[in-house]
Amino acid sequence: MFFNSHTVTLWLNYKAINDAIMKKSNRLSIVLFVLYIALVVIMQRLYPPFVYVLAITMAVLFLFSLLVRRNVRFKGYFTSKFNVLTSKMRYRDKFDLPKDILMDKMSEALTDAGFQVRHVDKASGNLFATSAMSFYSWGENIYLDLTEIAGVTTVDFCSACFFGATSWGRNEQNYKRLLQKFEDSLVI
Amino acid sequence: MSIIVNLDVMMAKRKMSLNELSELVGVTIVNLSILKQSKGKAIRFSTLEAICKALDCQPGDILEYRDDE
Numbered sequence: 122m123f124f125n126s127h128t129v130t131l132w133l134n135y136k137a138i139n140d141a142i143m144k145k146s147n148r149l150s151i152v153l154f155v156l157y158i159a160l161v162v163i164m165q166r167l168y169p170p171f172v173y174v175l176a177i178t179m180a181v182l183f184l185f186s187l188l189v190r191r192n193v194r195f196k197g198y199f200t201s202k203f204n205v206l207t208s209k210m211r212y213r214d215k216f217d218l219p220k221d222i223l224m225d226k227m228s229e230a231l232t233d234a235g236f237q238v239r240h241v242d243k244a245s246g247n248l249f250a251t252s253a254m255s256f257y258s259w260g261e262n263i264y265l266d267l268t269e270i271a272g273v274t275t276v277d278f279c280s281a282c283f284f285g286a287t288s289w290g291r292n293e294q295n296y297k298r299l300l301q302k303f304e305d306s307l308v309i
Numbered sequence: 310m311s312i313i314v315n316l317d318v319m320m321a322k323r324k325m326s327l328n329e330l331s332e333l334v335g336v337t338i339v340n341l342s343i344l345k346q347s348k349g350k351a352i353r354f355s356t357l358e359a360i361c362k363a364l365d366c367q368p369g370d371i372l373e374y375r376d377d378e
Binding site: 217218222225226229304307308309 | 336337339340341342343344346348349350351352353356
């Protein structure tokens with residue numbers, strides 16, 4: 122079931138590639154996940170109680186993710202390509218606006234889109250927000266990194282499920298929703 | 310951009326700062342900055358009316374059409 126879900130996620134990833142200027146895939150995490158599944162199957166045959174060990178391990182990891190989810194210092198943990206337990210989508214867009222103005226507009230757009238803004242660092246151009254739990258996912262962490270070169274600001278968007286091998290399209294929806302709210306906010 | 314917003318010109322004529330205009334019009338400084346740089350997608354009539362009232366001018370004094378060709 123996990124493998125089929127991840128295949129669907131792969132297909133959704135490739136489907137969304139035309140909607141973004143640049144998008145990074147999770148190929149390495151998929152390879153690691155497949156190896157992980159193979160290891161589980163082999164270990165279960167060799168040592169049947171392994172399944173209980175695995176269930177406890179997953180529960181511990183889930184509780185850990187839940188505890189640190191709202192802490193911006195764990196950004197690397199949630200966005201790492203080696204972390205197969207968090208499904209992520211990355212996009213990159215360019216806007217013809219200065220970084221300081223875009224920071225405020227993105228913060229406004231995040232709030233309007235229903236996300237909760239947890240951390241804003243104007244100096245480094247970082248924004249961190251979280252989404253609420255839904256039927257499809259436990260919730261996502263949204264990370265925005267803004268860099269300005271010659272009046273054009275590049276926004277690196279990353280939406281990562283805090284726990285889940287697949288987001289069922291939620292990561293993609295988060296990106297589209299944020300973009301839509303940002304476009305709407307340009308009507309003054 | 311075909312529609313140019315000459316807000317900074319009118320503000321200079323009326324000797325009004327962005328902060329003052331923001332308070333009078335009820336629009337945030339960020340949005341006024343976007344408007345001033347002609348980066349907005351659209352402007353509401355209510356906003357245009359408030360700006361014209363605050364700057365005592367006509368919409369044509371703020372908005373200008375420039376043919377890109």
